[in-house]
Amino acid sequence: MRQKSGLLTARIMIAIAAVIFLTSNVQAQTPFEETLQQLNSMNVRNYLQPFVNTIGANLNSGFYHTAEIGDLGFYFQFQIVGMGTIIGDAEKVCTGLPPQSPGYSHNPVQTASVFGDKGTIIQGPAPGLSYQFQNGQFNTSFMPFGTPQVTIGNLFGTQAVVRFIQIPEMGNIPRSTLAGGGIRHSLNKYFPVLPINVTAGLFYQKFTFGDYVSATATAFGFQGSKSFSIATVYGGLQYESSTTSLDYVFKGQPVSKVSLDLSATNTIRATIGLNLNFALVNLNGDISVGNVTAVSAGIGFGM
Amino acid sequence: MKRVSSLPQISACILLILMAGCEIGTNPVILDGSPVSVNLSVNQLTAFFGDSTSVSLSKVLAGLDNEVDSIRLFNITLVIDSTTGMAPDTKLSGLFMLRTNNSGSDTLITMNSTDIRSFATERSIFDPKLADSGFTYRSTAILTLHDLLRQTPQPTVFIAFGGVGSTAPLHFAAHLKLYTQVFTTIQN
Numbered sequence: 001m002r003q004k005s006g007l008l009t010a011r012i013m014i015a016i017a018a019v020i021f022l023t024s025n026v027q028a029q030t031p032f033e034e035t036l037q038q039l040n041s042m043n044v045r046n047y048l049q050p051f052v053n054t055i056g057a058n059l060n061s062g063f064y065h066t067a068e069i070g071d072l073g074f075y076f077q078f079q080i081v082g083m084g085t086i087i088g089d090a091e092k093v094c095t096g097l098p099p100q101s102p103g104y105s106h107n108p109v110q111t112a113s114v115f116g117d118k119g120t121i122i123q124g125p126a127p128g129l130s131y132q133f134q135n136g137q138f139n140t141s142f143m144p145f146g147t148p149q150v151t152i153g154n155l156f157g158t159q160a161v162v163r164f165i166q167i168p169e170m171g172n173i174p175r176s177t178l179a180g181g182g183i184r185h186s187l188n189k190y191f192p193v194l195p196i197n198v199t200a201g202l203f204y205q206k207f208t209f210g211d212y213v214s215a216t217a218t219a220f221g222f223q224g225s226k227s228f229s230i231a232t233v234y235g236g237l238q239y240e241s242s243t244t245s246l247d248y249v250f251k252g253q254p255v256s257k258v259s260l261d262l263s264a265t266n267t268i269r270a271t272i273g274l275n276l277n278f279a280l281v282n283l284n285g286d287i288s289v290g291n292v293t294a295v296s297a298g299i300g301f302g303m
Numbered sequence: 304m305k306r307v308s309s310l311p312q313i314s315a316c317i318l319l320i321l322m323a324g325c326e327i328g329t330n331p332v333i334l335d336g337s338p339v340s341v342n343l344s345v346n347q348l349t350a351f352f353g354d355s356t357s358v359s360l361s362k363v364l365a366g367l368d369n370e371v372d373s374i375r376l377f378n379i380t381l382v383i384d385s386t387t388g389m390a391p392d393t394k395l396s397g398l399f400m401l402r403t404n405n406s407g408s409d410t411l412i413t414m415n416s417t418d419i420r421s422f423a424t425e426r427s428i429f430d431p432k433l434a435d436s437g438f439t440y441r442s443t444a445i446l447t448l449h450d451l452l453r454q455t456p457q458p459t460v461f462i463a464f465g466g467v468g469s470t471a472p473l474h475f476a477a478h479l480k481l482y483t484q485v486f487t488t489i490q491n
Contacts, residue, residue: 128449
């Protein structure tokens with residue numbers, strides 16, 4: 001049985017690798033990266049802030065689908081976790097600063113963020129002169145991400161979660177790498193009267209997106225769950241933070257190096273979800289509400 | 304058992320669907336064009352001066368390997384330097400003229416006793432404060448430049464600068480710079 005499970009896992013990984021390989025299309029630079037290099041340090045903050053928020057929200061999603069952890073005994077689960085952040089109208093616009101040149105208004109202008117459509121055009125001081133803010137580059141109302149994830153336990157009520165994915169450049173999507181993990185520990189043995197399963201978890205991840213964007217995400221929270229036959233209702237409260245670092249050369253005038261850190265605005269989230277357990281296969285889905293709304297879903301194999 | 308054997312394909316499909324759920328690069332990227340410099344140099348023992356040069360507007364695209372949809376002009380600046388050997392408070396009266404192979408001359412800038420110190424550092428020719436210094440630009444010439452930049456390929460323009468200084472000798476270099484935005488075609 002264990003040999004078959006290992007074979008199954010290997011086949012899944014090969015299938016994913018094949019999909020990734022077949023869809024790869026290497027470009028010198030993606031439009032997103034070119035766009036970044038056209039934004040000075042003043043304008044990149046607002047333009048990219050909604051994207052920074054989605055990175056934080058996505059990375060800090062999908063770590064659990066139950067709070068039931070046995071004290072001792074072998075537990076292994078391989079999961080494909082998909083997560084996504086909902087992009088509202090407010091995330092599609094941002095404030096931009098016009099060129100610091102006489103004749104142009106120096107008042108901030110509402111324009112497209114990275115999730116927006118066309119950049120705002122402002123008229124210049126003479127006929128024939130105008131300036132357009134950068135166009136949006138992600139046309140979506142939902143920013144998705146996915147990763148394989150392995151959960152191993154149980155050792156004194158503790159499980160380790162590891163996730164890793166390396167995605168090559170696919171069309172206009174820069175190559176990206178995610179590596180991270182965490183531990184979850186059952187609190188029921190300390191509070192045996194609790195009517196539900198409760199765990200505490202700590203997670204850390206590192207993410208790179210192309211050559212100029214990298215991020216770290218940290219989350220700490222409590223999870224609870226209650227099972228009813230094959231269904232488990234779960235939820236959690238989580239404190240989280242994520243910082244996205246930008247490091248690139250601004251190719252506008254004057255050419256200059258831009259190195260700055262942007263923090264995601266989401267710090268607290270509440271999660272509620274449902275897990276269906278069919279022996280060796282798990283299906284789960286949840287929604288998290290905080291400064292941004294994120295959803296995650298997973299399909300897991302293991303025992 | 305047959306159901307289990309299809310799980311890798313299902314997993315791969317989920318990953319693909321997730322990655323395909325977001326359209327990227329549907330709007331063209333706007334790039335800063337390479338600034339086009341027009342450099343004119345004057346070294347005259349008399350108070351009269353003049354120089355001309357030609358410059359290809361295709362220099363806007365230097366260093367870019369993108370497919371270009373259009374080019375938009377958003378600023379023109381002027382700096383006057385290398386003034387060693389002439390009176391620092393020299394005032395210039397004269398014209399910057401613009402000409403192409405297929406069009407007549409058009410006055411771009413008029414200077415009327417304009418103090419060269421006004422352009423000791425790079426300054427937009429559209430700065431409203433310059434009007435007090437006897438410095439004006441002509442909108443028709445700006446429109447001509449705007450139209451020329453929209454041509455494919457971008458043509459070569461001739462710029463001439465001539466006039467009279469308030470002192471002699473005259474030693475200076477005038478640098479006009481055109482700042483543009485380049486609109487790329489959508490990459491898919």
